[in-house]
Amino acid sequence: MKQVYFTAGPAEMYPTFEHHLRTAVENQLGSISHRSQKFRDIYKFTVEQLHTLMDIPDTHAILFTGSASEVWERILLNCVEHESFHLVNGSFSKKFYEYALSLRKYAHKQEKPFGEGFDYAEIEVPEYAEVICVTHNETSSGVQMREPDIHKLKRSNSKKIIAVDIVSSAPYPELDFGVIDTAFFSVQKSFGLPAGLGVWIANEKCLAKSERLQKYEDATIGAHNSLPALWKNFKTYETPATPNVIGIYLLGKIAEDLNAIGAETVRKQTEEKYKVLNKFVESSSNFSPSVAEERHRSRTVVVANTKKPSAEVIAQVKKANMIVGSGYGPFKESQIRIANFPAVSLEQVETLIGELKKMEY
CATH class of the missing domain: 3.90.1150.10 (Aspartate Aminotransferase, domain 1)
Known part of the structure; x- marks a missing residue:
C-alpha cells in the first residue's frame, strides 16, 4: 500500500506529480537544449505561474539554482561586501550565518534558543550590516516569523537588503515583494516535487549591489551562477549552465495547479x-x-x-x-x-x- x-x-509528492512527470517523459524534455525555444517557453511559463501564485512583481527576477542552500552562498557573495546580519533560532538559520563566516564576511547574529521566535520590536539591526537574513519558517524547530514583522523590519531598514528564507513555507506566506528584496525556496517541500531545484527571487537592488561588487579588485561574486550572469540569461528565459529542465517544467505545472485552486x-x-x-x-x-x-x-x-x-x-x-x-x-x-x-x-x-x-x- x-x-x-x-x-x-x-x-509527499503533489497529487498531480505523476501525471506531469509522464508528460515530461513523453515529450522527451530531459533531452531538449536549454538554448532552445522549447526550454525558453517552459522557463517563461514557470515564471508566469509563480508570479501569479506568489504575487511577485515584474521587478523581480526568478532564477534557478541546484538547491536553496546554494542561494545562501549566492546572496552572501553577490549582496554583501563586508557585513551581514542574521536572525538565528534553529539549525538552518544558523547555517546561513555559518556560511557567511566561511565566506569571510563579518557576520552579526541575534540568537534565540531553539524553538523561540522573533518579534519585530525586539530586533536590533547593526548599523553597518548590508543584508538582513531572515528565516520565515525554521524547518528544524517549527518556528515561523510573521509576515507583518518581516515587512516592518525592512521598512525600518529601507537602505538595507532583506533576504527571506521561505524554503519550507512557500507558497504559504503572503509576502509583499514590493518590500522584500530577495527570497528563496526549494521544490522538495511545499511544492511536492523531487529535490534538485532551488528558486531564487531577487530584485534590481540586489543586482545593482552585485554589479558594483563585481568591479572591485578585492571582491568576488563567484565564478558560477553569479547574479549578473543569471539575470542576463533570465532576460531571454535561459540559464548560464544546463539546468534541471524537467524540474523547472514540473514546478510550473504544480504552480499552475495551485493557481487553479x-x-x-x-x-x-x-x-x-x-x-x-x-x-x-x-x-x-x-x-x-x-x-x-x-x-x-x-x-x-x-x-x-x-x-x-x-x-x-x-x-x-x-x-x-x-x-x-x-x-x-x-x-x-x-x-x-x-x-x-x-x-x-x-x-x-x-x-x-x-x-x-x-x-x-
Whole structure:
C-alpha cells in the first residue's frame, strides 16, 4: 500500500506529480537544449505561474539554482561586501550565518534558543550590516516569523537588503515583494516535487549591489551562477549552465495547479489543517507543542515534543503507512515533525491524528 509522507522534505509528492512527470517523459524534455525555444517557453511559463501564485512583481527576477542552500552562498557573495546580519533560532538559520563566516564576511547574529521566535520590536539591526537574513519558517524547530514583522523590519531598514528564507513555507506566506528584496525556496517541500531545484527571487537592488561588487579588485561574486550572469540569461528565459529542465517544467505545472485552486484557498486549507494538528498536540497526553508561543508556531511544519522516544512514534504510524519525521539534530529522539504541505489533505491529517491518538491508551 502506498505510504503518505508527512516529512518536512523530501515530502509527499503533489497529487498531480505523476501525471506531469509522464508528460515530461513523453515529450522527451530531459533531452531538449536549454538554448532552445522549447526550454525558453517552459522557463517563461514557470515564471508566469509563480508570479501569479506568489504575487511577485515584474521587478523581480526568478532564477534557478541546484538547491536553496546554494542561494545562501549566492546572496552572501553577490549582496554583501563586508557585513551581514542574521536572525538565528534553529539549525538552518544558523547555517546561513555559518556560511557567511566561511565566506569571510563579518557576520552579526541575534540568537534565540531553539524553538523561540522573533518579534519585530525586539530586533536590533547593526548599523553597518548590508543584508538582513531572515528565516520565515525554521524547518528544524517549527518556528515561523510573521509576515507583518518581516515587512516592518525592512521598512525600518529601507537602505538595507532583506533576504527571506521561505524554503519550507512557500507558497504559504503572503509576502509583499514590493518590500522584500530577495527570497528563496526549494521544490522538495511545499511544492511536492523531487529535490534538485532551488528558486531564487531577487530584485534590481540586489543586482545593482552585485554589479558594483563585481568591479572591485578585492571582491568576488563567484565564478558560477553569479547574479549578473543569471539575470542576463533570465532576460531571454535561459540559464548560464544546463539546468534541471524537467524540474523547472514540473514546478510550473504544480504552480499552475495551485493557481487553479487559488493562493488564498491554499492558505486557508493550510490554516485549517494546522488548527486540527495544533489542537491535537495541545490537548494530547503524549505530545506537547515544542514552540511555546502560539503566534510563533509554524503553519507548515508542526513540531511536537514526545513523551515516548520519537522512534516509537514513527514506527507506530508507519504500520498505518504514514511517515512522520523525527526531531532535528539534538532533538531527534524527543520530537517529531509533521509537514503540513499542500500535497497532504485534511482527511490524511485526520487519519494521522487518529493513529497518534491510539498511542494514548
